[in-house]
Amino acid sequence: MSETVRSFVAVPLPDEVRTNIFAASQELARELPDMRWSRKVENLHVTLKFLGKIEEERLDALGSALGPVLGAVPRFRVELRRMGAFPSARRASVVWASVDDVGRGLRPLMEAVEATSERLGFPREPRELTAHVTVGRSKRGGVDARRALDAFAAREFGAMTVDEVHVYESRLGGEGSTYVLRSRAALASN
DSSP: OOOEEEEEEEEEOOHHHHHHHHHHHHHHHHHOTTEEEOOOGGGOEEEEEEEEEEEHHHHHHHHHHHHHHHTTSBOEEEEEEEEEEESOSTTBSEEEEEEEOTTSOHHHHHHHHHHHHHHTTOOOOSSOOOOEEEEEEESSSOBOOHHHHHTTTTOEEEEEEEOEEEEEEEEOOTTSOEEEEEEEEEOBOO
């Protein structure tokens, strides 16, 4: 029997962008103490697909399959700015930093990851993905975050070229999860 690991596919963020988003989340944490906030700056990323607990062999197979597929997807620019919440600022369950797809490459990238995952037996995500960086989750129900989020409506965190996708294992721990890089796939160099 193979061991299972929690895992996901994500776009990594440059250090400067992660640092800017993390600093903003720390400001928000003071205003919204009823939320659980990201504890590690290195954990901030844009999730493309959450895989859940899967066998290590399947995770390795997905990592191998993504390389050639994503090698055909062109690199593109995104800008990270402002904070928002799901399902709404009035009932915030998740607080996030927005990803603005200025290069219009996120949809093709997400579809390539979904199609490759589906081919390997992973279920397709039923909801349309809204690209974001999760920074906080509600401990219980939704939190009214409207006033706190208003201060971040025009905040800029930085821009980047999406040139690589990572497959991570997530190890749970008392000081927050630790993400272990299991594989990486480069996008086309245009």
